[in-house]
Amino acid sequence: MKHVDFWFEFGSTYSYLSAMRLDAVAGAHGVATTWKPFLLGPIFKSFGWETSPFEIYKQKGAYMWRDMERRAAKYGLPFQRLDKASGQIFPQNGVAAARLALAGLKSTWGKDFCRAVYHAEFAEGRDISGQELLFALARAAGADQNEIDAAFSDETKAALRAQTERAISLGLFGAPSFVAGDELFWGDDRLEDAVIFAKEMDPAAP
Amino acid sequence: MKHVDFWFEFGSTYSYLSAMRLDAVAGAHGVATTWKPFLLGPIFKSFGWETSPFEIYKQKGAYMWRDMERRAAKYGLPFQRLDKASGQIFPQNGVAAARLALAGLKSTWGKDFCRAVYHAEFAEGRDISGQELLFALARAAGADQNEIDAAFSDETKAALRAQTERAISLGLFGAPSFVAGDELFWGDDRLEDAVIFAKEMDPAAP
Numbered sequence: 001m002k003h004v005d006f007w008f009e010f011g012s013t014y015s016y017l018s019a020m021r022l023d024a025v026a027g028a029h030g031v032a033t034t035w036k037p038f039l040l041g042p043i044f045k046s047f048g049w050e051t052s053p054f055e056i057y058k059q060k061g062a063y064m065w066r067d068m069e070r071r072a073a074k075y076g077l078p079f080q081r082l083d084k085a086s087g088q089i090f091p092q093n094g095v096a097a098a099r100l101a102l103a104g105l106k107s108t109w110g111k112d113f114c115r116a117v118y119h120a121e122f123a124e125g126r127d128i129s130g131q132e133l134l135f136a137l138a139r140a141a142g143a144d145q146n147e148i149d150a151a152f153s154d155e156t157k158a159a160l161r162a163q164t165e166r167a168i169s170l171g172l173f174g175a176p177s178f179v180a181g182d183e184l185f186w187g188d189d190r191l192e193d194a195v196i197f198a199k200e201m202d203p204a205a206p
Numbered sequence: 207m208k209h210v211d212f213w214f215e216f217g218s219t220y221s222y223l224s225a226m227r228l229d230a231v232a233g234a235h236g237v238a239t240t241w242k243p244f245l246l247g248p249i250f251k252s253f254g255w256e257t258s259p260f261e262i263y264k265q266k267g268a269y270m271w272r273d274m275e276r277r278a279a280k281y282g283l284p285f286q287r288l289d290k291a292s293g294q295i296f297p298q299n300g301v302a303a304a305r306l307a308l309a310g311l312k313s314t315w316g317k318d319f320c321r322a323v324y325h326a327e328f329a330e331g332r333d334i335s336g337q338e339l340l341f342a343l344a345r346a347a348g349a350d351q352n353e354i355d356a357a358f359s360d361e362t363k364a365a366l367r368a369q370t371e372r373a374i375s376l377g378l379f380g381a382p383s384f385v386a387g388d389e390l391f392w393g394d395d396r397l398e399d400a401v402i403f404a405k406e407m408d409p410a411a412p
Contacts, residue, residue: 047263057253059377059378059379060379062377063377063379063390063392066389066390067391067396070389074399171265171268171269173263173265173266173269174266183272183276184269184272186269186273187395189393189395190273193276193280
């Protein structure tokens with residue numbers, strides 16, 4: 001079946017839009033999706049950035065929050081700005097969420113868990129770095145304790161590092177990104193283009 | 207009449223797409239456009255960038271050229287990558303073109319001149335910094351010699367500096383950008399959103 005890889009980072013605002021939209025859009029076009037959590041931190045560090053570019057370049061940050069409000073409204077998705085002055089956190093640390101996502105995506109509850117994490121973060125403004133919230137979301141999505149434990153095994157930690165290395169080798173520099181065949185698409189605004197590219201791809205292509 | 211301001215820089219690849227598309231899209235929605243050339247250089251310098259981010263962050267640059275190929279194809283616009291290995295120039299110096307554009311936009315030939323410059327740069331791969339090419343394009347668009355001379359007056363130079371200062375005060379950080387009322391939209395992918403926002407704006411709004 002034709003398919004597109006969805007590369008996302010839990011700290012990324014625009015990845016929230018794509019996580020909520022992708023499977024509906026892809027399904028409507030008969031395209032399967034593979035979800036690939038990774039970490040932007042190592043990539044940003046290679047650019048000399050110690051935090052999100054939306055923090056470093058204040059104008060880009062101010063624009064992003066307003067743009068996110070408009071895009072979320074357009075898609076009918078709840079959204080709130082993360083307001084550091086009121087104790088909310090941005091960018092958030094998505095490492096634990098990404099480890100759980102990797103475990104969940106090997107099982108049945110991965111996508112529901114990812115969407116629940118994004119909802120907690122960007123619809124409810126919660127801190128998604130803590131295990132209490134994450135474990136509750138994982139259990140609600142269908143995880144059992146063995147799977148939750150497996151998310152924090154050395155094997156899963158290594159798998160997340162390997163997935164981030166793979167992202168770098170593919171030339172990824174931001175999230176969300178989509179890969180269909182040899183084509184890279186960056187940004188929630190390219191979601192439809194990526195799905196349609198996958199749909200129209202020559203079946204003999206990679 | 208409802209209208210949108212179009213802020214563009216002649217060195218910007220995505221501004222080429224918007225310059226070629228904007229007036230058709232806006233016209234179809236009954237929205238007028240005001241074209242505002244400005245310089246990204248001073249803004250990029252304030253970010254600590256001495257050249258285009260597509261040069262500084264190589265992965266972003268590689269992606270941009272491929273994305274531009276796809277977007278240009280989607281819109282039926284001719285496009286070629288500027289290949290420095292073959293002596294082509296990127297990013298290009300658009301200062302002289304912006305001065306002529308300011309002069310032309312006060313007259314009748316501004317938009318045709320802007321589109322001709324972008325075509326020379328991104329469809330033909332030519333260097334748009336030189337006066338010989340620019341004067342020929344201005345004349346072909348309808349400029350007379352007095353108008354061309356006026357483009358290099360102290361008054362026009364000051365006007366371009368003032369326009370760039372205005373861009374900074376509006377929070378612009380890239381090109382193309384669109385402003386409708388108090389809303390800023392960044393990127394060719396937001397062109398339609400900006401036009402539709404302008405169309406649906408309360409007539410009593412700013």
